[in-house]
Amino acid sequence: MINVGLVGGTGYTGVELLRILVQHPQVNLKVVTSRGEDGTPVSDMFPNLRPFTNITFSVPDVKTLCECDLVFFATPHGVAMEMAPELVKAGVRIVDLGADFRIKDVVEWSKWYGLEHTCPEIVEQAVYGLPEVNREAIKTANVVANPGCYPTAAQLGLLPLIEAGLIEVDGIIADCKSGVSGAGRQAKIGGLLCEASESFSAYGVPGHRHLPEIKQGLQNANKNNAVGLTFVPHLTPMIRGIHATLYAKLKDTSVDLQKVFEARYANEPFVDVMPAGTHPATRNVKGSNFNQIAVHRQQGGDTVIVLSVIDNLVKGAAGQAVQNMNIMFGFAENTGMTQPAMLP
Amino acid sequence: MINVGLVGGTGYTGVELLRILVQHPQVNLKVVTSRGEDGTPVSDMFPNLRPFTNITFSVPDVKTLCECDLVFFATPHGVAMEMAPELVKAGVRIVDLGADFRIKDVVEWSKWYGLEHTCPEIVEQAVYGLPEVNREAIKTANVVANPGCYPTAAQLGLLPLIEAGLIEVDGIIADCKSGVSGAGRQAKIGGLLCEASESFSAYGVPGHRHLPEIKQGLQNANKNNAVGLTFVPHLTPMIRGIHATLYAKLKDTSVDLQKVFEARYANEPFVDVMPAGTHPATRNVKGSNFNQIAVHRQQGGDTVIVLSVIDNLVKGAAGQAVQNMNIMFGFAENTGMTQPAMLP
Amino acid sequence: MINVGLVGGTGYTGVELLRILVQHPQVNLKVVTSRGEDGTPVSDMFPNLRPFTNITFSVPDVKTLCECDLVFFATPHGVAMEMAPELVKAGVRIVDLGADFRIKDVVEWSKWYGLEHTCPEIVEQAVYGLPEVNREAIKTANVVANPGCYPTAAQLGLLPLIEAGLIEVDGIIADCKSGVSGAGRQAKIGGLLCEASESFSAYGVPGHRHLPEIKQGLQNANKNNAVGLTFVPHLTPMIRGIHATLYAKLKDTSVDLQKVFEARYANEPFVDVMPAGTHPATRNVKGSNFNQIAVHRQQGGDTVIVLSVIDNLVKGAAGQAVQNMNIMFGFAENTGMTQPAMLP
Amino acid sequence: MINVGLVGGTGYTGVELLRILVQHPQVNLKVVTSRGEDGTPVSDMFPNLRPFTNITFSVPDVKTLCECDLVFFATPHGVAMEMAPELVKAGVRIVDLGADFRIKDVVEWSKWYGLEHTCPEIVEQAVYGLPEVNREAIKTANVVANPGCYPTAAQLGLLPLIEAGLIEVDGIIADCKSGVSGAGRQAKIGGLLCEASESFSAYGVPGHRHLPEIKQGLQNANKNNAVGLTFVPHLTPMIRGIHATLYAKLKDTSVDLQKVFEARYANEPFVDVMPAGTHPATRNVKGSNFNQIAVHRQQGGDTVIVLSVIDNLVKGAAGQAVQNMNIMFGFAENTGMTQPAMLP
Helix, strand or coil: CEEEEEECCCCHHHHHHHHHHCCCCCEEEEEEECCCCCCCEHHHHCHHHCCCCCCEEECCCHHHHCCCCEEEECCCCCCHHHHHHHHHHCCCEEEECCCCCCCCCHHHHHHHHCCCCCCHHHHHHCEECCHHHHHHHHHCCCEEECCCHHHHHHHHHHHHHHHCCCECCCCEEEEEEECHHHHCCCCCHHHEHHHHCCCCEECCCCCCCHHHHHHHHHHHHCCCCCCCEEEEEEECCCCCCEEEEEEEEECCCCCCHHHHHHHHCCCCCCEEECCCCCCCEHHHHCCCCCEEEEEEECCCCCEEEEEEEECCCCCCCHHHHHHHHHHHCCCCCCCCCCCCCCCC | CEEEEEECCCCHHHHHHHHHHCCCCCEEEEEEECCCCCCCEHHHHCHHHCCCCCCEEECCCHHHHCCCCEEEECCCCCCHHHHHHHHHHCCCEEEECCCCCCCCCHHHHHHHHCCCCCCHHHHHHCEECCHHHHHHHHHHCCEEECCCHHHHHHHHHHHHHHHCCCECCCCEEEEEEECHHHHCCCCCHHHEHHHHCCCCEECCCCCCCHHHHHHHHHHHHCCCCCCCEEEEEEECCCCCCEEEEEEEEECCCCCCHHHHHHHHCCCCCCEEECCCCCCCEHHHHCCCCCEEEEEEECCCCCEEEEEEEECCCHHHHHHHHHHHHHHHCCCCCCCCCCCCCCCC | CEEEEEECCCCHHHHHHHHHHCCCCCEEEEEEECCCCCCCEHHHHCHHHCCCCCCEEECCCHHHHCCCCEEEECCCCCCHHHHHHHHHHCCCEEEECCCCCCCCCHHHHHHHHCCCCCCHHHHHHCEECCHHHHHHHHHHCCEEECCCHHHHHHHHHHHHHHHCCCECCCCEEEEEEECHHHHCCCCCHHHEHHHHCCCCEECCCCCCCHHHHHHHHHHHHCCCCCCCEEEEEEECCCCCCEEEEEEEEECCCCCCHHHHHHHHCCCCCCEEECCCCCCCEHHHHCCCCCEEEEEEECCCCCEEEEEEEECCCHHHHHHHHHHHHHHHCCCCCCCCCCCCCCCC | CEEEEEECCCCHHHHHHHHHHCCCCCEEEEEEECCCCCCCEHHHHCHHHCCCCCCEEECCCHHHHCCCCEEEECCCCCCHHHHHHHHHHCCCEEEECCCCCCCCCHHHHHHHHCCCCCCHHHHHHCEECCHHHHHHHHHCCCEEECCCHHHHHHHHHHHHHHHCCCECCCCEEEEEEECHHHHCCCCCHHHEHHHHCCCCEECCCCCCCHHHHHHHHHHHHCCCCCCCEEEEEEECCCCCCEEEEEEEEECCCCCCHHHHHHHHCCCCCCEEECCCCCCCEHHHHCCCCCEEEEEEECCCCCEEEEEEEECCCHHHHHHHHHHHHHHHCCCCCCCCCCCCCCCC
């Protein structure tokens, strides 16, 4: 049993973390912070939690947080980096669901996030929390940078190909589609049901913040050699789910791609390589921490097409954060996440 | 640990039962039947279950079913009554999620369901599986008639008023709204996304099969005196959820209705009486077995308005069935159902 | 050809008015105002209008508005009453889609809208713009108070019964369901897709502003005698549409209700009485100015159930406003609105 | 005024054609056929048409069809080719919304559609009905093969680049997303709201029938030289709309792509080239015949990204069919289609 704090509990990644944590058998939820909602019972804002917790939001307070074994940050970028140094010093471990520690190149980070980084030394020691790549390092990490939602779906779909040197890396295309919860729980007109339902559109085509994150991960897999990536995110009229459709040119069309993927993920508890010829749907993983992947070639061509789906709020955020926590504290990796996805 | 069988595993109540049962710590899922899908892995049809079960559909076979401690029927009406007598004789306990054993008056049942009943003696011994009313009888029941979805939402909202004699019982109105999954997983044009989304309509206004079921329950609560009920179901463009808006004339406007409801359900693990003045939303209970209720009067009038929400597939079907199983076998009532609803 | 101005063009009723007006053969759209969007092309905000108009938003200016034959107000309550007196004095006719002139009793109005009324004399001369009731008066009106969306659906469904004295008027129930566009184009969390989709809930049960408006209309139909009305609005996960389910006790169950409704609306261009036994769906009228109505009794009971559907943005707002304009200026009543509803 | 017949009026392209034709000022709708619904009023099936037409479905009959100036086929493939020869002989002009006359290579056609073609001579004379390419030939065509929905969106987005020789044609990627109405009005489980909403998935990745159609069009634009195309369709949880995201490698990054597109479509009544840097949404064209296009490069790279949106039932089917009819009979090209898209 560990004491856990959550900084930033009013967004969708926050409530999703709470949904998992209130029934996690190894977690004592000690504090949930929100500056704006100080004193409000968490279950007033999220009535699904009424039967599960009486905790109230409180103003973030370093002293209280320092009594935790682990603190999750489910905050906009810029918040975690302000509080992390003190917590780390106090021996509190951190999983940041925001973007503060994901990009190793802090100059690049500043370019995309529009802020100067206040603790590059923590960026350096932070472990990028994709368990399928960094499981060993996560075990002992003080600070885990939980990956973004698109980067999780895209990397899991491309890593087996890049690690095995099977594709041309200069023309990779990641055409990604996300449910609206990816935009967060913010009062903006673009997220209204009347704006976002019954419609489909791309956004951020000139350049989206997850582009450098995906590239960094692919380059690591490519032995630190550059990769050329075009990443186009799209807004899809549904609440949850990411579908990444990934395209790359094969160097050699004789490889058994199905075997490559099955071998790569044979021991992964949350990656499900689907049978050849199938099409994973985002609803297969709705509310669960699974990633489903299928690999295709079209009409015998030399383009590999990978379909990779996750729930953006779970494997793309809160679930992966709990998976990282479980690894950090030596719990079974799926503790608290033993439920099938909700279908229909 | 008990052996459990499921007859009719290809519908939405079937897959919802499977979603709960595959992770229920006291259940060994022994057999899932489907005539049409004999030999197909269950997870081919429901890929959310891939990581959880390797079981395949099989043709229903009484011998195999007789090796179970409990058999669930998630079948259209008329199926359970054919197989129940033999199973009961063999000492197998039954929870029927269909309608075969819900109506005590088999003549009335035949009128609404268009079949002659083949085992009225089992109707007689069957216990109507609304735990909030019949918990004691359920404990020892051989056959539990799991309530319909609308009847669950409507009765839980009206029972406290009727039991306490607080309303005129001759003009009760139940205006109920259901998600589309209530219509089942059947290839019918009316259930297509292009027909049912972005639209709202009533159906069955001349008379719906749940009308006599609700009336029977209310009359039992009314000391077997007749009640006058108008029940109008509506199709709502969403997957899950029932919202019952219930209207009745108060005999006495001085009663503290909030207290009445809170007292009635004080010990119920799955009924959540919301604070006065609030409006429960169906999403508060999506994927969970909870019923949320709020009680209102408008502008000080003499009409009581009760808002009662459930997930039609959980408290309205599969979850209530598992709740009944838990009661029948002496497990904690929420075993296998300890997760909060999925929000958003 | 008339010159038309629109005050408040950035909301959903505003853009719906524009959608109709830009192709109305008798309308020259002279000015569209918005304080916040001064100088922005209207089609930047509403790209569906790109091929149809080059007009830009401008700050509201009485002098320009006075050059119009008709000014529509699609503004929050309180705006029209500030500008109306000057416009009326200048001979400009007004259709207010807001609530400023709907309630004849200004004290009652103030109670519900939280403002003192600044021009009761205009309330007095304003005509309530329900053509099915006030067509003659609308022809010569200077100021038309365009009805609210719920009041349109509810009144059209109840008026034939009340006018003919067929129901007990002390216990009428209007259970109404609206699409989310009824909440307007405002950056509020409650309207987000992730909050409002896949959920259904009531709101405003203690008392909603449309309650006094509906009551006023029903009382007028009841020869100015009081009526008892319970009105419960619900939020439905779709963009457009209102479904009113209306309940009342019949004085005499021998009346042919179908004939009553057909006779009452025989000459109405936008009211479609459906065949007996049918269930209108909101999608039947999506994007059109029609109201569809069906009348039922359940199992021969003495409760009449009326189902009344409209598109809240059209017959419930912009379309009815254009219908009123057409009446005021002697155009055919359906000018500019000759398109069938969009199905699917 | 021309006499028009419709063979196959019960699907979504059928009802969309009817929605346009019943208010088209130059059309007398003479006959609407359906074998299964002979004698049923069209408006019983599609109640949005109640106020607009009294026509009933009738069994297809060549004699009656021969009294038409134009016959639309909104039928599954294989139907039009059976009836076309006789109609053509009788001087009736045809617009086939199905696939029978789209592919010039009938051997290739047979491979994808699983039928032998019964009238290759009509395939030969048929004109592919993409007005932006074949307007002149359409004017005098006896048989117009109305393009598929994906092919319309994909070709309109790619033609300017290929015609001008600006891209490498061996690695084009068309990642396309469609609303569910593209699957037709058929009683199949996959199209149920409970299956298709709140989910996103690819389908037909190994090979979809629109692949050869798109390739044929691109190759024509490429002076009959081969192109390499990967086409992946996806099912999107909404009723209407197609979004094509198109990727190709530029030969020369110095070209002003915006100008190329604006020049190419300067005189097209239904193609709207959006400003540089924007993202068209499918809802901008919902219910209208417009195609909106935006051209992008990401971070100055050498991959051109084209976003192309249409309403699959309008510009992707019924609207384009009416546009073709208007061209064939010398009506203004937008006759009957002068309404803005419905937003929201």
